[in-house]
Amino acid sequence: MPLFGSKKWNDGLEKTRTGFFARIINTLTGSEIDDDLYNDLEEQLILADVGPECSIRLVDALRDTVREKGLRTGEQALAALRELVRQEMEPEAGMDLSGRPAVILVIGVNGVGKTTSIAKLANLYSRDRKVLLAAGDTFRAAAGEQLEHWAQRANVPLVKAGDGADPAAVIFDAVQSAAARGYDIVIADTAGRLHNKKGLMDELGKIARSVKKAAPGASLEVLLVLDAITGQNALSQAQEFCRAAGATGVILTKLDGTPKGGCAVAVRQKLGLPIRFAGVGEGIDDLLPFSAADFAAALLPGREGTP
Numbered sequence: 376m377p378l379f380g381s382k383k384w385n386d387g388l389e390k391t392r393t394g395f396f397a398r399i400i401n402t403l404t405g406s407e408i409d410d411d412l413y414n415d416l417e418e419q420l421i422l423a424d425v426g427p428e429c430s431i432r433l434v435d436a437l438r439d440t441v442r443e444k445g446l447r448t449g450e451q452a453l454a455a456l457r458e459l460v461r462q463e464m465e466p467e468a469g470m471d472l473s474g475r476p477a478v479i480l481v482i483g484v485n486g487v488g489k490t491t492s493i494a495k496l497a498n499l500y501s502r503d504r505k506v507l508l509a510a511g512d513t514f515r516a517a518a519g520e521q522l523e524h525w526a527q528r529a530n531v532p533l534v535k536a537g538d539g540a541d542p543a544a545v546i547f548d549a550v551q552s553a554a555a556r557g558y559d560i561v562i563a564d565t566a567g568r569l570h571n572k573k574g575l576m577d578e579l580g581k582i583a584r585s586v587k588k589a590a591p592g593a594s595l596e597v598l599l600v601l602d603a604i605t606g607q608n609a610l611s612q613a614q615e616f617c618r619a620a621g622a623t624g625v626i627l628t629k630l631d632g633t634p635k636g637g638c639a640v641a642v643r644q645k646l647g648l649p650i651r652f653a654g655v656g657e658g659i660d661d662l663l664p665f666s667a668a669d670f671a672a673a674l675l676p677g678r679e680g681t682p
């Protein structure tokens with residue numbers, strides 16, 4: 376099957392495309408369009424971690440499109456499904472980076488890839504903007520050093536305090552100094568936490584409030600990092616996390632490491648939040664600004680230009 380779209384997206388989703396989505400592609404391209412096909416497709420989308428509700432909705436929408444447009448071949452149905460996935464994943468609006476500074480607070484459970492993603496974001500944004508990092512994980516020993524190492528690699532300055540310092544105070548200092556020194560973007564790390572630890576979840580609220588206090592002109596994006604390998608299984612936890620922490624978007628990491636990248640669709644639908652970035656490896660360049668079109672094309676490749 377010829378691939379089109381972005382190479383990085385195609386590479387990042389290779390495991391998914393050759394895993395659970397290979398069956399979906401084969402089902403669509405190898406069959407007549409009939410009820411059996413829709414039933415098989417629904418089952419395979421669920422197996423690919425797209426989530427039952429979303430899978431049913433996608434297949435229903437595909438049925439409608441096939442009927443309305445009079446599609447005849449599986450290849451046409453595949454293209455129609457790709458377009459439906461693209462629509463599903465399209466954010467309503469871009470990220471709010473309008474503030475002075477624009478603050479990106481990165482949150483999530485332990486080990487999902489927060490600090491690595493921050494390094495990648497710093498690398499990405501520092502190409503054309505002044506970026507400052509804030510080492511808000513003052514809980515885990517060596518977390519600050521880990522971020523410092525990445526900050527050096529990305530050649531971006533870092534505001535850091537000793538272990539055990541109040542994370543809201545560290546982030547306050549970073550935002551205040553960014554505003555005073557004309558930095559465009561502050562990216563703040565936080566310690567990993569579980570959604571059911573009330574004290575730690577309240578701390579995130581305190582951090583968000585301290586951003587506004589530090590610089591009245593600041594904007595705030597709260598990006599929840601989710602690990603695609605845990606995918607669907609972690610979604611009910613993630614829902615609670617979002618509610619408690621006021622997340623505004625998602626970074627979906629480790630898409631390169633799972634055959635079930637379909638979970639991105641379930642994440643978008645269940646959380647009602649846009650995916651802003653996708654992690655596709657451990658290197659500093661392995662973070663892709665989310666593109667619904669590239670994602671859908673990498674997941675469901677077909678002949679370019681198929682209606």
Ligand SMILES: Nc1nc2c(ncn2[C@@H]2O[C@H](COP(=O)(O)OP(=O)(O)OP(=O)(O)O)[C@@H](O)[C@H]2O)c(=O)[nH]1
Nearest residue numbers: 485486487488489490491567628629654655656657
């Ligand atoms: N393959 C792959 N590995 C990733 C990706 N993102 C992060 N990792 C790896 O995941 C591991 C954990 O990453 P960290 O960035 O330390 O995670 P964290 O959320 O900051 O962890 P805590 O601070 O302990 O909560 C590291 O080994 C990273 O290299 C990704 O997109 N793909």
Ligand SMILES: [Mg+2]
Nearest residue numbers: 489490512518
């Ligand atoms: Mg970390």
